[in-house]
Amino acid sequence: MPAPQPSQQPQPSQPSYGGQSSPADQPSPTDRSAPTSAPTSALSPVVPPVLAEVVRSGFVEGRHRGSLVVLGADGAVELALGEVTAPVFPRSANKPMQAAGVLRAGLDLAGERLALAAASHSGEPFHRDLVRKMLDDYGLDPALLQCPPDLPLDAEERDTYLASGAVPDRVTMNCSGKHTAMLAVCAQRGWPLETYLDPDHPLQRTIHRVVEDAAGEPVASVGTDGCGAPLMAISLVGLARAFRSFVAAEPGSAERRVADAMRAHPEYVAGSRRADTWLMREVPGTLSKMGAEAVQAVALPDGRALAFKVEDGATRALGPVLARALTLLGVAGPVVDRIGRAPLLGGGREVGEIRAAF
Numbered sequence: 001m002p003a004p005q006p007s008q009q010p011q012p013s014q015p016s017y018g019g020q021s022s023p024a025d026q027p028s029p030t031d032r033s034a035p036t037s038a039p040t041s042a043l044s045p046v047v048p049p050v051l052a053e054v055v056r057s058g059f060v061e062g063r064h065r066g067s068l069v070v071l072g073a074d075g076a077v078e079l080a081l082g083e084v085t086a087p088v089f090p091r092s093a094n095k096p097m098q099a100a101g102v103l104r105a106g107l108d109l110a111g112e113r114l115a116l117a118a119a120s121h122s123g124e125p126f127h128r129d130l131v132r133k134m135l136d137d138y139g140l141d142p143a144l145l146q147c148p149p150d151l152p153l154d155a156e157e158r159d160t161y162l163a164s165g166a167v168p169d170r171v172t173m174n175c176s177g178k179h180t181a182m183l184a185v186c187a188q189r190g191w192p193l194e195t196y197l198d199p200d201h202p203l204q205r206t207i208h209r210v211v212e213d214a215a216g217e218p219v220a221s222v223g224t225d226g227c228g229a230p231l232m233a234i235s236l237v238g239l240a241r242a243f244r245s246f247v248a249a250e251p252g253s254a255e256r257r258v259a260d261a262m263r264a265h266p267e268y269v270a271g272s273r274r275a276d277t278w279l280m281r282e283v284p285g286t287l288s289k290m291g292a293e294a295v296q297a298v299a300l301p302d303g304r305a306l307a308f309k310v311e312d313g314a315t316r317a318l319g320p321v322l323a324r325a326l327t328l329l330g331v332a333g334p335v336v337d338r339i340g341r342a343p344l345l346g347g348g349r350e351v352g353e354i355r356a357a358f
Contacts, residue, residue: 052321064310064317065311067308072304084307090297091291096118098178099258106185110261114262118269120291123153123174124152138183147179211234217238236308237307240305242297263286276290296318296322320354320355
């Protein structure tokens with residue numbers, strides 16, 4: 001069914017779960033995967049730079065530190081703030097690579113369905129309807145989904161959902177499109193469905209290779225994402241390089257097919273009130289995907305790219321930092337202003353902002 005056009009809102013809807021990260025990003029109670037090596041940390045002993053400031057009534061009351069890298073059109077590092085070569089978990093910024101892995105494994109997806117396979121969707125009706133349609137078309141019982149039951153990621157949609165009397169559901173969970181695609185290719189290939197999230201499963205081994213190919217570096221560690229899927233750690237340089245490679249890939253390749261689907265149907269990648277949707281729709285040719293714990297990756301059609309992580313995982317800093325990084329890349333216009341706007345309220349009125357500090 002056709003998706004509704006994104007509405008014009010003053011700022012993106014950020015996930016908020018009582019001060020916690022999204023349930024989609026919570027650790028799984030049972031970790032299916034063991035680290036590939038001894039536990040590692042992406043945190044440098046050197047204090048990372050301040051990427052954003054929290055300013056209330058003219059007073060800086062807080063700071064968000066992190067690391068950021070910008071690549072030029074030739075792939076060379078043009079700007080590096082903080083530690084950009086140490087491994088991080090990209091969280092859902094890995095989803096384009098996971099979707100490409102599903103294509104490499106043999107599933108023929110395109111259009112909205114492929115965009116949804118790479119999505120952290122908002123849980124709007126058109127997202128839920130397409131997940132159910134895909135499950136039905138592939139003869140899959142929704143009970144086979146191993147992502148946890150959840151509420152819509154988008155706050156406005158969550159309120160509407162709860163008001164209707166609905167309860168947390170696996171289809172509603174923001175990663176359900178990815179899990180549906182994973183199950184579908186396993187069913188097609190005759191691979192085990194009950195272990196599709198095991199790191200040693202043939203599908204997950206294929207995705208592992210895609211991540212390494214795209215990032216141009218080995219996966220440093222394998223963990224478990226909030227949705228239960230294996231999570232591959234790479235550097236911010238590797239993440240930016242991966243997004244750049246998808247935009248620059250040959251037409252018809254798995255990587256280019258994913259990039260093209262995401263850019264053509266960004267509302268299925270995110271939602272009506274989300275910064276990734278706005279950016280891909282209003283800056284043609286741009287590929288954008290956020291991840292939990294305040295990770296963001298973007299590639300422009302000319303090959304320039306960026307990736308960053310806010311160290312404390314504060315998603316409220318994502319918009320201001322992203323907008324500033326886009327400005328450094330020469331991207332301007334109302335969409336950048338909208339993404340960067342993060343007002344602070346006091347007594348119901350605007351008294352400050354979260355602003356970039358680099």
